[in-house]
Amino acid sequence: MSDQPKEIQTWQMVQPNAKDRETGEKIPGRLEKTSIEVPELGPDEVLVEVAGCGVCHTDLGYFYDGVPTVNTPPLTLGHEISGTVVAGDPNWLGKEVIVPAVMPCRKCILCKTRRGNRCLNQKMPGSSMGIYGGFSSHIPVPSIDLCEIKDRGDIPLSHLSVVADAATTPYQAIQRAGLERGDRVIVIGVGGVGQYLAQELKALGAGTVLAVDINDDRLQSILSYGVDGVVNVRDKSPKDVANAVKAYRKQHGLPAHGWKIFESSGTKPGQEIALALLSFTGKLIVVGFGPHKVEYMLSRVMAFDAEIIGTWGCLPEYYPQVLDLVLSKKIILEDFVQTRPMSEIAEAFAEAHATPPEKRIILTPDF
Ligand SMILES: [Zn+2]
Numbered sequence: 001m002s003d004q005p006k007e008i009q010t011w012q013m014v015q016p017n018a019k020d021r022e023t024g025e026k027i028p029g030r031l032e033k034t035s036i037e038v039p040e041l042g043p044d045e046v047l048v049e050v051a052g053c054g055v056c057h058t059d060l061g062y063f064y065d066g067v068p069t070v071n072t073p074p075l076t077l078g079h080e081i082s083g084t085v086v087a088g089d090p091n092w093l094g095k096e097v098i099v100p101a102v103m104p105c106r107k108c109i110l111c112k113t114r115r116g117n118r119c120l121n122q123k124m125p126g127s128s129m130g131i132y133g134g135f136s137s138h139i140p141v142p143s144i145d146l147c148e149i150k151d152r153g154d155i156p157l158s159h160l161s162v163v164a165d166a167a168t169t170p171y172q173a174i175q176r177a178g179l180e181r182g183d184r185v186i187v188i189g190v191g192g193v194g195q196y197l198a199q200e201l202k203a204l205g206a207g208t209v210l211a212v213d214i215n216d217d218r219l220q221s222i223l224s225y226g227v228d229g230v231v232n233v234r235d236k237s238p239k240d241v242a243n244a245v246k247a248y249r250k251q252h253g254l255p256a257h258g259w260k261i262f263e264s265s266g267t268k269p270g271q272e273i274a275l276a277l278l279s280f281t282g283k284l285i286v287v288g289f290g291p292h293k294v295e296y297m298l299s300r301v302m303a304f305d306a307e308i309i310g311t312w313g314c315l316p317e318y319y320p321q322v323l324d325l326v327l328s329k330k331i332i333l334e335d336f337v338q339t340r341p342m343s344e345i346a347e348a349f350a351e352a353h354a355t356p357p358e359k360r361i362i363l364t365p366d367f
């Protein structure tokens with residue numbers, strides 16, 4: 001076990017991409033290596049030595065696209081963290097942990113009514129935990145929400161960082177959807193989050209899972225993780241897609257009603273397809289985020305007796321269940337992650353911003 005450090009080494013976001021208000025000129029974002037003092041830890045806090053921190057779409061939104069962090073920069077981004085407790089609460093010392101991306105306040109009415117994943121006072125590393133984030137050597141966090149990793153076998157600790165967000169967000173979405181054994185499901189977008197979503201749906205008892213995407217390689221790949229069918233929707237209208245799904249349904253003798261549709265692409269075409277696929281007694285679960293608007297005749301929801309619901313983050317209490325699925329290899333992380341040294345953070349951000357990578361980039365500290 002490592003000793004408690006005197007300083008935290010970190011890659012701070014000094015300045016996100018911005019525009020000069022008067023001249024309209026672009027101000028490029030800046031990430032800077034720096035060191036900060038280890039804060040005084042409270043009785044319910046620990047210091048986690050970071051093993052890995054995943055680069056999430058949300059981080060790129062903060063850095064490139066003007067999405068504001070709750071605390072103002074300079075601060076360190078990164079909320080997909082795994083590591084080892086090296087200081088603080090003695091009950092946790094030496095333990096390997098996952099730090100939940102979203103930590104509810106546990107006091108408000110939402111928290112007390114099991115909606116704490118959408119607590120309005122929630123803390124998120126790399127946004128609302130002061131200057132602290134995961135792209136660091138260490139991070140101070142409350143111990144109450146930590147998820148202990150007991151026996152990770154041959155899975156590297158750094159890889160388990162994606163449990164903090166990419167693999168848990170789908171789990172919460174599945175709970176929100178009220179998945180039942182044998183359910184018929186469509187997953188739109190099987191990239192960063194969708195590939196875990198598809199795997200978890202099968203692991204949790206979905207009957208038929210259809211994957212929809214615009215990338216053939218991705219679709220072919222997801223077929224080997226238990227998905228039942230795939231539809232490539234590149235250059236297809238929502239109507240064409242609905243017809244393709246109908247053909248699949250007929251071919252397999254499946255009824256038209258009751259399909260659960262998970263939209264995880266966060267794109268406008270993806271959302272339009274999701275709405276076109278929503279039918280009698282169906283549910284549409286909005287998992288992905290995008291800043292555009294879509295048009296829809298809302299009365300269809302009424303006529304279909306259907307539901308459209310949103311889902312945000314994941315309750316920390318579900319983390320051990322997701323970790324179990326990962327450690328028992330019911331869902332596979334390994335094939336969907338890659339690690340890079342944290343010193344390459346700027347390059348990793350630029351690359352992931354240009355084209356969402358097929359394998360999630362996890363940065364490992366190399367200060
Ligand atoms: Zn995230």
Ligand SMILES: [Zn+2]
Pocket residue numbers: 104105106107108109110111116119120121122
């Ligand atoms: Zn709360």
